[in-house]
Amino acid sequence: MSPQIVPGAERKLKNRISLQMTVSNSLTMAYRTLLLIRRTPQQLFDVTIQPILFTVMFAFLFGGAISGSVTGYLPIIIPGILAQTAITASMGTGVQLREDMDKGVFYRFKSMPIARIATLTGPLVADIVRYSIATGLTLVMGYLLGFRWASADGALLAGFLSVFAAWCLSWVFALLGVIMKTAQAVQGISAAILFPLSFLSGAFVPTKTLPWWLQDFVNVNPLTYVVSAVRQLFTQGTVGADFWLSLIGSIVIVLVFAPLTLRAYMRKA
Amino acid sequence: MMQQGIQGQKKQQSDLAVEAHGLVKVFGDNRAVDGVDLSIPTGCIYALLGPNGAGKTTIINVLTTLLKPDGGSAKIFGHDVASETQVVRQLISVTGQSAAVDERLSATENLTIFGMLLGLSKSQASKRAAELLVEFGLEDAAKRTLDKFSGGMRRRLDLASSLIVQAPLIFLDEPTTGLDPRTRVQMWDSIRRMVASGSTILLTTQYLDEADELADRIAVIDHGRVVAEGTSRELKAAVGKATLNLRLADEKDAAEATRIAQEVLDVKASQPEANLVTAPMSDPDSVTDLLIALRDAKIHLATVSVEEPTLDEVFIALTGDGKDAQARGAKA
Numbered sequence: 366m367s368p369q370i371v372p373g374a375e376r377k378l379k380n381r382i383s384l385q386m387t388v389s390n391s392l393t394m395a396y397r398t399l400l401l402i403r404r405t406p407q408q409l410f411d412v413t414i415q416p417i418l419f420t421v422m423f424a425f426l427f428g429g430a431i432s433g434s435v436t437g438y439l440p441i442i443i444p445g446i447l448a449q450t451a452i453t454a455s456m457g458t459g460v461q462l463r464e465d466m467d468k469g470v471f472y473r474f475k476s477m478p479i480a481r482i483a484t485l486t487g488p489l490v491a492d493i494v495r496y497s498i499a500t501g502l503t504l505v506m507g508y509l510l511g512f513r514w515a516s517a518d519g520a521l522l523a524g525f526l527s528v529f530a531a532w533c534l535s536w537v538f539a540l541l542g543v544i545m546k547t548a549q550a551v552q553g554i555s556a557a558i559l560f561p562l563s564f565l566s567g568a569f570v571p572t573k574t575l576p577w578w579l580q581d582f583v584n585v586n587p588l589t590y591v592v593s594a595v596r597q598l599f600t601q602g603t604v605g606a607d608f609w610l611s612l613i614g615s616i617v618i619v620l621v622f623a624p625l626t627l628r629a630y631m632r633k634a
Numbered sequence: 635m636m637q638q639g640i641q642g643q644k645k646q647q648s649d650l651a652v653e654a655h656g657l658v659k660v661f662g663d664n665r666a667v668d669g670v671d672l673s674i675p676t677g678c679i680y681a682l683l684g685p686n687g688a689g690k691t692t693i694i695n696v697l698t699t700l701l702k703p704d705g706g707s708a709k710i711f712g713h714d715v716a717s718e719t720q721v722v723r724q725l726i727s728v729t730g731q732s733a734a735v736d737e738r739l740s741a742t743e744n745l746t747i748f749g750m751l752l753g754l755s756k757s758q759a760s761k762r763a764a765e766l767l768v769e770f771g772l773e774d775a776a777k778r779t780l781d782k783f784s785g786g787m788r789r790r791l792d793l794a795s796s797l798i799v800q801a802p803l804i805f806l807d808e809p810t811t812g813l814d815p816r817t818r819v820q821m822w823d824s825i826r827r828m829v830a831s832g833s834t835i836l837l838t839t840q841y842l843d844e845a846d847e848l849a850d851r852i853a854v855i856d857h858g859r860v861v862a863e864g865t866s867r868e869l870k871a872a873v874g875k876a877t878l879n880l881r882l883a884d885e886k887d888a889a890e891a892t893r894i895a896q897e898v899l900d901v902k903a904s905q906p907e908a909n910l911v912t913a914p915m916s917d918p919d920s921v922t923d924l925l926i927a928l929r930d931a932k933i934h935l936a937t938v939s940v941e942e943p944t945l946d947e948v949f950i951a952l953t954g955d956g957k958d959a960q961a962r963g964a965k966a
Contacts, residue, residue, distance in 0.1 A: 369831055369832040370800050370802060370832040370833065371802070372676065372802060372832060373651060373676065373711035373725045373801075373802030373834070374649070374676065374711045374712065376724070376725065376802070378713075378720075378721045378724050378725070379720070379721070380717075380718045380719070380720045380721045382720060386753075390751055393750040393751050394751075397736075397739075397743075400739055400743055400747075401736075401738055404738055404739060404779060405738060468736060468737075469730065469734045470734050470736040470744075471734075472700065472728070472730050473728065473730070473734035473735070473748070473795065475699075475700055476698045476700055476723060476726065476727075476728040477723060477748070477751055477752070478720060478723040478724040478752070479723075479751045479752075483751075
C-alpha cells in the first residue's frame with residue numbers, strides 16, 4: 366500500500382494568498398524568466414548588440430558633424446544612448462509577456478495555488494537584469510571610446526536612474542502586452558511609441574538646433590528630462606531639477622500604469 | 635442514493651470530491667456546458683466520456699477555476715469553485731490536453747519551478763524533480779529542453795508536474811490521447827497508483843475502452859449535457875445490445891440465413907457483406923436455437939462472434955441522434 370495523502374475534506378485552507386507568498390512566487394517567476402533568457406540568449410540582443418552598435422555608430426556618424434569631433438560628441442551621445450537603450454529594452458517586456466501568456470504552461474500556472482500576479486511581476490523584476498546589462502555595456506563602450514565621467518558616484522546614480530526609468534516605463538509596455546492579441550502587434554505599437562520618444566528627446570542632438578515646434582515636443586517629452594538628468598550627472602556629477610522631475614515622472618507612470626496593467630491582467634489571466 | 639435518508643445523504647455529501655448542480659458555461663450562442671450535474675465520490679476514478687466538442691474540457695476548466703460558470707454551482711470537497719478559488723486550487727492539480735509545460739526549459743527546470751511555486755525550497759524542489767523524472771522514466775532526458783521531447787515524453791512530464799505535491803483531486807484531460815499503446819498502459823498504471831495513495835481522479839476520454847478499463851463511474855457527455863451516468867456495466871446494459879456476427883462458409887446461403895435469424899431471434903437481421911449476417915443479440919440463450927436451426931438447414935458457418943457495443947453505438951443509443959453522433963463518432 367502506498368503512503369496516503371491527507372484527504373481533501375480534512376484540510377484546513379485559506380482562501381487568500383499572503384503577501385509573503387506573493388513575493389516568493391514573484392521571485393520564482395523572476396528566476397524562471399532568467400532561466401529562459403539563459404536558454405535563449407537571443408533575447409538579450411536588444412540589450413547587448415544594440416548598445417554596442419549604437420554607441421560606436423552614432424559616435425562616429427554624427428560626432429564630426431554635431432560636435433566637431435567624436436570625443437566632443439561623447440558627452441551628448443552617451444547619456445542619450447544610455448537612456449534610449451534602457452528604455453528600448455523595456456519594450457521587450459511587453460512582447461515577451463504576450464508570448465509567454467500564449468504558452469500552454471500558463472494554463473498550469475493559472476490552476477496552481479499561487480499569486481496570479483506573480484506571472485506578471487516575475488518577468489518585470491527579472492527585466493531589471495536586462496536593463497542593467499544594457500546600461501553597463503553602454504558605459505563600457507563609452508569609456509573605451511574615451512568618455513570620462515565627472516565622478517563615479519554621479520555615473521552610478523545616472524545608471525540607476527536609467528534602469529529605474531526603464532523599469533517604470535516597462536509597465537506601459539506590459540499593459541500593451543496584456544491587452545494586445547499578438548506579440549507582433551505589441552512590437553509594432555511599442556516601436557511606434559518609442560521611436561519618436563527616444564529620438565526627439567535631446568538624446569542625440571542639442572535641442573537648440575531644432576525648429577521651434579519640434580523644440581516644444583522635445584520639451585514635453587518625459588525622456589528629455591531623463592536624458593538631461595543623466596547628462597548632468599555624468600558631466601558635472603550633480604543632481605539637478607531634471608533628476609527629480611525624471612524620478613517623480615517615472616513614479617507617476619508606475620502609479621498610473623501598474624494598476625491599469627494589473628487590472629487588465631487579472632481580467633485576462 | 636435518494637432512499638438513504640438524511641444521515642446517508644449527509645455522509646454522502648461530505649464524501650464527495652466533486653459536486654456540481656446545473657453547471658452552465660456559454661460562449662456566444664454556444665452553450666458549451668448546458669446544465670451539468672455531477673456527484674463524484676472521494677477515492678474513485680471518474681470518467682467524462684464524449685466526442686470532441688462535447689464540452690468535456692469546458693467542464694474541467696470550470697471545475698478547475700480556469701473559467702467562471704455562467705450558471706449553477708460546483709464544489710470541490712465542499713468548497714465553491716467560483717468564490718473559494720484559492721482553496722480549490724490548493725486541492726487540485728490539472729493535467730491538460732495540450733501538455734502544460736514550458737518547452738523552452740528542460741524537464742528538470744520545469745519541475746523545479748513548479749515545485750518552488752508550490753512552496754518547496756529550491757533544493758527540495760530539485761530533489762523532488764529528480765525523483766519524479768526517475769519514476770516517469772525521463773531521467774535520461776532531464777537536461778534537454780522539451781522542444782526535443784516526443785509527445786509521449788511531454789505528456790509524462792506533464793503528469794509528473796501534477797504530482798510534485800500530490801493533490802487530493804487530480805484532473806486529467808485526455809491523458810492518453812495520441813500515446814502509443816505501451817505508454818498508454820504506463821499512464822494507466824500511474825493513474826491507479828495515485829488513487830491507491832488517496833487521490834480522486836476525474837479524467838476525460840474519447841475512448842470507451844479507457845473508461846471501461848479505468849473508471850469506477852462514467853458520465854457520458856454530449857452537447858454539454860450528461861446524457862447517461864453509471865458504471866461501465868450499467869452503461870453497456872443501457873446501450874443494450876451486443877451484435878451477433880455470423881460469417882457464412884458459402885455466401886449463397888446468406889438470404890436463407892438472414893431469414894432464419896429473423897425468425898428465431900425475432901429481431902431484424904442485416905447482411906452488411908455478401909457472406910456476413912449480423913443481428914442484435916438481446917437474449918444470448920436464443921443463440922443456441924439459432925445455431926441449431928442453421929445446422930438443420932445445412933448452412934455452414936465460417937466463424938461466429940459477438941461484438942460488444944462500441945463508442946459509436948453508445949452515442950447513437952444515448953443521444954437518439956444517430957446520424958449526428960455517428961458522424962462525430964467517426965471523426966473522434
